Amino acid sequence: MTTRRTPLPGVGIQYDFSTESGHHVSVVVHNDGRRFLGFYSADDPDACLLSVPLVPEEATALAHLLDQAPIDAVRTDGIDLVTEHIPVGVRSPYVGRALGDTGARTRTGASIVAVLRRTGAHPSPGPGFRLATGDTLVAVGTREGVDTLAEIIAGG
Template sequence: MTTRRVSLPGVGVQYDFTTEHGRRLSVVVHSDGRRFLGFFDADDPDSCVLSVPLSTEEAAAMSHLLDPGPIEAVRTDGIDLVTEHIPVGSRSPYAGRLLGDTRARTRTGASIVAVLRRTGAFPSPGPTFRFAAGDTLVAVGTREGVDALAEIITGG
């Protein structure tokens, strides 16, 4: 697995990534913030077969999909609070259902403080907020509570 950074004068920077299996991906970050994700031919590593333009928001969403790690824990009055992103997958028992149906806070003690959707963010959703497959829930609570909430949402 190798990575390479190449300056593109007047354009921006290109980052190339070669996977363990020899596939090459590229991200071009333009000086104006635009980004392009490029996929290269396995037989001809210099031939880009597909280029996908990404807005800044789309690039951020993609990075969360690739690295959905939790946000650092916050220590408050002897209680460790964590904030974590929980995806609502297409197989989630709550995709298409209301937040109130989860009874999340009652069952786990964790709170859903926002929902991130491709079309925007929804802070402080109420019990009548309807989840959609592809949403990302921003949850706050104890480690145990957030883990329990993730189990409920993913159906695991």
């Protein structure tokens, strides 16, 4: 399954994927934290059949139903932090390179707090940790910082 990430200037980010059965699903993450889950026609990928708005709490509840151990957003006094899972795809310029090469914290202010790999989780990876295709980075930071980090990892 490939997830396509599309920046929506002034709105947020849209994530699209197609299921193995051919269904097109989209999640739009607004800059203010709102999320919309969209379902599209298999015959016309631009025809949205249903859009379901989700407030952050509903999105978290749905994530708990889909994944037994999702990571929740972190909220602190006056500062909203988000936690995102960022995939390392085959086209990432960081495949096979050390995590420190990303310059994540310096460039974005976001921190990579774990790397999820098929063989298991690697919490608090050091700068020498080598990334592989299929890894998922668990990043914490501001919405802007985490989105910028996702673009960097994707090679954008």
